[in-house]
Amino acid sequence: MTGKTRLASLVVLAAAAAVACSHPAPQTAPAPAGPNQDSINAENARRDSIAKADAARRDSIARAQADADRLRNGRDAATKALTQVIYFDFDSDALKDDARSSLDAKIGILNASPDVKIRVGGNTDERGSDEYNLALGQRRAAAAKRYLTDHGISGDRIDIISYGEEHPVATGHDESSWSQNRRDEFEVTAGADQIKGAP
Amino acid sequence: MLETQRLIIGAALVSACLAMPARANAQQQDTTRGVRIGLTYQPGTKPGVVVFPVSGPDGDSIQAMVQRDFDYGDRIEVIGGDAVQQTARTQASKNAIDFTIWKSLSAAAVVQISVMGSTAHVNVYDVAAKKLAAAHDVTVSGAPNSEEWRMSVHAMSDQIEQWITGVHGIAATRILYVRGNRIYVIDSDGFGEHAVSGPGTVLAPAWAPDGHTIAFSELARAGWNVVLRDLTTGREHTVSSTPGGLNITPAFSPDGQWLCYAHGEENGTDLYMVSASGSGAARRVTVGRGTDNVSPTFSPDGARLAFTSGRAGHPEVYTSDADGSNVDLLTPFNFGDQNYRSNPDWSPDGRLIAFQSQLDGRFQIMTITLRDRTVKQLTSEGINEDPTWAPDGRHLAFTSSRTGVKEIFVLDAESGRARQLTHDAGARLAAWSRGTGAP
Numbered sequence: 001m002t003g004k005t006r007l008a009s010l011v012v013l014a015a016a017a018a019v020a021c022s023h024p025a026p027q028t029a030p031a032p033a034g035p036n037q038d039s040i041n042a043e044n045a046r047r048d049s050i051a052k053a054d055a056a057r058r059d060s061i062a063r064a065q066a067d068a069d070r071l072r073n074g075r076d077a078a079t080k081a082l083t084q085v086i087y088f089d090f091d092s093d094a095l096k097d098d099a100r101s102s103l104d105a106k107i108g109i110l111n112a113s114p115d116v117k118i119r120v121g122g123n124t125d126e127r128g129s130d131e132y133n134l135a136l137g138q139r140r141a142a143a144a145k146r147y148l149t150d151h152g153i154s155g156d157r158i159d160i161i162s163y164g165e166e167h168p169v170a171t172g173h174d175e176s177s178w179s180q181n182r183r184d185e186f187e188v189t190a191g192a193d194q195i196k197g198a199p
Numbered sequence: 200m201l202e203t204q205r206l207i208i209g210a211a212l213v214s215a216c217l218a219m220p221a222r223a224n225a226q227q228q229d230t231t232r233g234v235r236i237g238l239t240y241q242p243g244t245k246p247g248v249v250v251f252p253v254s255g256p257d258g259d260s261i262q263a264m265v266q267r268d269f270d271y272g273d274r275i276e277v278i279g280g281d282a283v284q285q286t287a288r289t290q291a292s293k294n295a296i297d298f299t300i301w302k303s304l305s306a307a308a309v310v311q312i313s314v315m316g317s318t319a320h321v322n323v324y325d326v327a328a329k330k331l332a333a334a335h336d337v338t339v340s341g342a343p344n345s346e347e348w349r350m351s352v353h354a355m356s357d358q359i360e361q362w363i364t365g366v367h368g369i370a371a372t373r374i375l376y377v378r379g380n381r382i383y384v385i386d387s388d389g390f391g392e393h394a395v396s397g398p399g400t401v402l403a404p405a406w407a408p409d410g411h412t413i414a415f416s417e418l419a420r421a422g423w424n425v426v427l428r429d430l431t432t433g434r435e436h437t438v439s440s441t442p443g444g445l446n447i448t449p450a451f452s453p454d455g456q457w458l459c460y461a462h463g464e465e466n467g468t469d470l471y472m473v474s475a476s477g478s479g480a481a482r483r484v485t486v487g488r489g490t491d492n493v494s495p496t497f498s499p500d501g502a503r504l505a506f507t508s509g510r511a512g513h514p515e516v517y518t519s520d521a522d523g524s525n526v527d528l529l530t531p532f533n534f535g536d537q538n539y540r541s542n543p544d545w546s547p548d549g550r551l552i553a554f555q556s557q558l559d560g561r562f563q564i565m566t567i568t569l570r571d572r573t574v575k576q577l578t579s580e581g582i583n584e585d586p587t588w589a590p591d592g593r594h595l596a597f598t599s600s601r602t603g604v605k606e607i608f609v610l611d612a613e614s615g616r617a618r619q620l621t622h623d624a625g626a627r628l629a630a631w632s633r634g635t636g637a638p
Contacts, residue, residue: 129494129585130402130628131541131628132494132509132514135445135492136491138445138464138468139467139491142465146465159421162423164402166400
């Protein structure tokens with residue numbers, strides 16, 4: 001939403017700039033009785049000038065769009081990395097290698113985006129005790145938070161919550177579902193429009 | 200079938216019979232405790248009982264309920280059928296009980312109930328002795344088929360069961376459970392089911408001994424709270440003795456003075472004890488050092504706790520003193536074992552702890568004796584979880600997937616007989632009310 005607003009304002013700016021450029025287009029001289037070389041030259045110059053201004057305006061819009069796209073793509077990519085889910089083994093809160101890589105990427109983004117806050121939601125598969133799974137989910141969320149704070153991210157920027165086995169993303173009763181449900185989810189709770197990719 | 204010779208007719212019977220007419224007008228409260236009429240219950244046998252047609256308004260409903268209560272109690276064999284009822288009707292109309300017929304049908308007792316207004320007059324006859332063994336007036340209150348009325352009929356069944364077997368019945372009890380996003384309550388016979396909490400993600404309901412306060416955990420934006428709710432007034436109170444985060448699995452002490460629950464933040468989950476009012480400072484009970492300690496259950500004397508702890512890796516059931524000292528691993532730990540054991544519930548007689556144990560990845564209900572740690576497996580069909588003892592220390596309610604969906608089942612741990620309590624998919628986390636429902 002904010003990204004779109006920003007893009008729109010860039011487009012407006014670019015259009016305004018283009019209008020400003022076209023403004024000093026030469027005034028046509030008083031019309032002579034018939035065409036002469038001067039007036040033909042002037043007319044050509046005028047056309048060239050308009051064409052140039054049009055091209056400049058098109059370039060300017062394209063540039064603005066490209067900038068906006070880059071910015072948005074960068075923010076989208078950073079947001080995607082920041083909210084990328086990490087997965088766990090059965091009855092475990094140990095961070096696996098791919099979970100650590102994902103958290104490392106989040107650390108870069110969080111360092112580059114100091115106004116951003118997140119919430120880590122710990123989840124479990126349906127096996128195990130409904131009640132014990134709440135505590136296990138809490139431990140999974142805490143494990144991710146601890147990794148982030150151990151790497152310099154302020155604890156104030158990270159909330160944790162456990163959903164136990166109450167919020168499955170896959171509802172099957174086999175390992176392919178269970179493995180998708182044993183996870184930490186990351187939700188941006190503040191500064192979503194301030195997310196920047198790691199430099 | 201029952202043999203009458205297995206019944207010991209105590210010498211006390213004669214004096215009891217003589218005393219009965221004098222006590223007939225006594226209030227129910229005066230006769231609920233310690234009264235036995237000498238038909239001694241022998242484990243493994245079930246005295247046969249004939250319930251005569253009940254005279255008075257809603258007599259048929261009352262008779263059906265009492266018979267079902269006896270049946271569900273698993274301590275009495277109800278002798279029924281059309282022929283029996285026809286004979287009973289004839290005898291009742293002549294006001295003459297022919298004990299010979301009932302003896303030939305292996306009946307130990309005949310129950311005759313007549314209702315006048317809100318009073319039910321109950322006569323219990325000892326077939327072997329051919330005598331009136333107990334005669335009492337009990338109150339049946341409320342509009343017919345209302346919750347109050349049904350509970351008072353159940354209370355009458357429980358009282359009659361005590362007169363016949365010496366053990367108070369469990370018909371006048373209720374069970375909490377979770378389905379979808381609400382907590383429900385259901386009578387022990389499967390009637391009267393209704394929601395008792397507003398919509399929300401709720402788990403782990405528990406009864407206070409007063410029978411009208413419940414505790415449960417509820418998911419809020421900032422985490423899980425323990426919430427107390429008075430079922431009579433509908434008033435709710437969020438326990439604030441511990442910060443937000445994870446506050447789950449509440450349990451009331453048997454004296455109703457304390458609430459024990461699990462609280463976790465970022466360094467594991469431990470048990471805490473607060474006043475049952477849900478206010479004031481929380482005292483930490485377990486020191487799990489970053490592990491999870493949840494699902495407490497009190498011993499009947501309130502002096503000990505059993506709980507689930509992951510302190511040794513996978514969850515196991517531990518016991519400790521109520522202050523957290525003298526921790527002891529209860530369930531047998533097998534090194535490298537991927538299975539786990541959890542969700543203990545201490546039996547009301549103190550002898551056993553029921554828990555769930557994984558076998559080939561599926562939970563089954565087990566009991567373990569505290570005296571010699573003998574483990575007994577009670578279920579094998581489907582996945583069976585979250586056992587809760589009935590006040591008689593003999594029946595258990597639990598979640599079972601045996602029908603393909605989660606429902607609450609009731610199991611007689613002695614006979615192995617099971618019945619389905621709920622009939623709507625997704626029921627789980629049952630909690631049986633405390634006490635026998637006796638006034």
